[in-house]
Amino acid sequence: LQALENIQLDLEAVNIKAGKAFLRLKRKFIQMRRPFLERRDLIIRHIPGFWVKAFLNHPKISILINRRDEDIFRYLTNLQVQDLRHISMGYKMKLYFQTNPYFTNMVIVKEFQRNRSGRLVSHSTPIRWHRGQEPQARRHRNQDTNHSFFIWFSNHSLPEADRIAEIIKNDLWVNPLRYYMMGEGVVRSWASERQTLERPSCFRFWIQ
Amino acid sequence: LQALENIQLDLEAVNIKAGKAFLRLKRKFIQMRRPFLERRDLIIRHIPGFWVKAFLNHPKISILINRRDEDIFRYLTNLQVQDLRHISMGYKMKLYFQTNPYFTNMVIVKEFQRNRSGRLVSHSTPIRWHRGQEPQARRHRNQDTNHSFFIWFSNHSLPEADRIAEIIKNDLWVNPLRYYMMGEGVVRSWASERQTLERPSCFRFWIQ
Structure with a gap:
């Protein structure tokens, strides 16, 4: 021994x-x-509306974005995904918004990292909704909000299986131009051709 | 553009x-x-019975091991966790068994890797149970088998959230001696003292 x-x-x-x-x-x-x-x-x-277009053109993210989210996303000016430098695994995504009629935050952040026992946990900026704009308050009026980007954003129940976060980090953020272009008639064939190419595995190194 | x-x-x-x-x-x-x-x-x-003791002493793995699993684990001679060398993320765990009355496999393997679209998937060696030894066949006789190491082993429904695999890879495999020793009266205080130390984050680099 x-x-x-x-x-x-x-x-x-x-x-x-x-x-x-x-x-x-x-x-x-x-x-x-x-x-x-x-x-x-x-x-x-x-490029005005770059991010809303990129988000909406992504086949796996767009299904999460309901019509109201889409309106909110028109105020989205920037997306950033950043590694946490001080630890081996962990990252945060920051969404920057213009002044808008939905909430008062100018930037909202969702962060993923391992806790001491090695479990992946997430947390996010509480969204300060304007009165009556909370998704909860609106749910009974509009079933559409049952799937919502912002409900996903504030949900931290199973971060290990959070496919949306992974797609934003490892795909949309890695090449947003690909998704922005997908709507353009002229380049559609080019874009979809690129899209069907097998994604090199190194993309997964983008954020370690 | x-x-x-x-x-x-x-x-x-x-x-x-x-x-x-x-x-x-x-x-x-x-x-x-x-x-x-x-x-x-x-x-x-x-060291005869090293692995069965290490598994049973691990507080988070032992709850998965029912009494029948424990009998089977007495035939476990070796555990190996190996990185897949050719890809960025992926690993397999191999369990070696002596000839035993439960199944005919000498080694069973559970493997985790990212598929082309970046999703974590797992698969495992089909266990060739001796007639009447299948966990399914035994379930109605013994409710104890509802939680079972071997049911976990053959389950591939949500590999992203597979805590057991993570614990085997990042904790038990990293330092099996710690868990083997936990049962020893003499070293119990030493072992539990070591165990409560914060695990350095580098352990998570064991398998990248």
Whole structure:
């Protein structure tokens, strides 16, 4: 058993080294992507309605966006998905909004990270709805709000199985242009051709 | 839009580079751990009943192991958790058994990996139960088998939320000695003291 314990200590040392090396590599690529992402941000901000179009054109996200969400998304000016730099796994998505008649937040954030026991947990900015605009208050009037981007946003019941978060992080955010373009008649064939290409597995490294 | 497309191409190049770098690093640490794991294997094989004890002492796994599973686990000679080397995320756990009265397999494997669309999927070796030993056939006789390690093993309905697989991979496999020792009166205080220490986050790098 003593020999076994010594091996465990050796393994633990390797694991600590591995943890540090992976974190270093993750930070290096965050750094490498930054200038491109900043330029992308800048360009997108000059294309009105870019994000609402990209969201609505995504076949797996659009089903979550009801007509009222769509109205709200017209005030969406920016989306950012960021790795948490200080830990091995974790990220947050930030949605920036213009002043709008629905809620007072200018930015809402949903964050995913592992807690101490290794379980994935999520939390999000409480949305400060204007009076009468809360999805709950509106539900009895309009069944359409039963599926809603904002209900998903504020739901933290099963983050491990949160497909929507994964798609936003690993697909929409990785190449929003692809989805923005999907509506354009001229480039439709080009876009759909690109879309059917097998997505390289490296996309999953976007956010480690 | 042309500028945006160029930036996307630049980002894609960074992502491909990142994917390769992470895979290289992962392989490097698989390599570094190997000699320690081989020695650990060898020592454990000379401690009869090591794995059944480690499994049963783990507070979060033992609840899954019913009395019949416990009998079956007495034939368990080895556990191995291995990264899939060729892809960024994916692993398999192998359980080796001696000849036993329950099933004919000498080794059963449960594997987790991302499919092309990025979804985590699992599959496992079909267990070739001896006639009358199938958990299904026994269920009406013994309600105890409703929770069962082997029912979990063959269940692939929600791999993203598979806590048991995560615990085996990131905790039991990382330090089985800790759980093997937990039953020992003499070292109980030592073991539980170690156990309550916050687990360093690097453990999550064990299997990337």
